[in-house]
Amino acid sequence: MSTTHPYGDLLAFTLTSPEAIPPSLTLEAGIEATGVAPGVAILRPTRPHQEAFILLSAGIHGNETAPVEVLNRIVADLCDGRLPLDVTVMVMFGNPAALVAGRRYLDYDMNRLFMGRHAGQLQAVEARRAAQLEEMARAFFTQADAGARRWHYDLHTAIRGSVFEQFGIYPFPDGRPHDRSELAWLAEAGIGTVLLHSQPSATFSYFTSHHFGAHAFTLELGKARPFGQNDLPRFAGIDRALRRRLAGLGSTAGIQPQLYRAKYDLIKETEAFTLYLADDVENFTPLPDGYLIAEDVGMRYVAHGGQERILFPNPKVACGLRAGIVVEPATL
């Protein structure tokens, strides 16, 4: 089957025309493709299929290109009949303008603007886009019957390298138990480490978990690199697992990832915030007992106990935002 539609390379379509909505088409592969917004489309089999709704997002941060390339290939394989689809899937390239610019964001970090936080940053282009993504996620998940299964995988790569190259982030479950079969699915996808968030946040995965009860995860799949510099075979585990999920296949293995819990956030309150970790310190680096991690006006962040590790240290964030997370080992 030869490609004669933009779903054969939705990424090229989006980067070339970042304000264009993909066309709505019935494809020879037996898929109804509906363009919803720039960089966003829903794919649904034309034949009877499972009552499962899967949201796959990438490029919420515009410099995190590899996950966008992974999703782009999956969309092409679905739409050209090389990969079976037995669920309804919405694919989102989160921030097309930032993807074109190769920047994490243009005005404001979009993954701090969900849960309605966009209303407080209306001058930022990311605020309008976050509001749009929220609305599209709401329409997508609320069309599902009460018994339908809902998943959301928000794919990222990180600024720094990591002691554990790929890891998942389980948003705060609002009192629901953590789901061991979802954790096993992550392990099977090659994601051997999962951070359990301990509080609500303004991220996309918390939004879909909180509002729609989706099994939602932020997945950190490696180090962020520009388009053309990604080593895509390193993403084979998540690629394979997503393809199985889209084909309606279940888990095969029972292994569990190792778990960490978010203990507290480093908050950059003022421009005086100082981080005492070098730029090449990796995510999940252990923090020796007593180590001074960071300081801000009237605040000293000191490591305790020798079991803590640092995640996402970044002194360059805007004031008021998280400049790192101190994590510790956890069990369920």
Ligand SMILES: O=C(O)CCC(=O)N[C@@H](CCC(=O)O)C(=O)O
């Ligand atoms: O490398 C970094 O410093 C950030 C990588 C990244 O974008 N991570 C996500 C994690 C979201 C979460 O905590 O659920 C983010 O910071 O938005």
Ligand SMILES: [Zn+2]
């Ligand atoms: Zn990111």
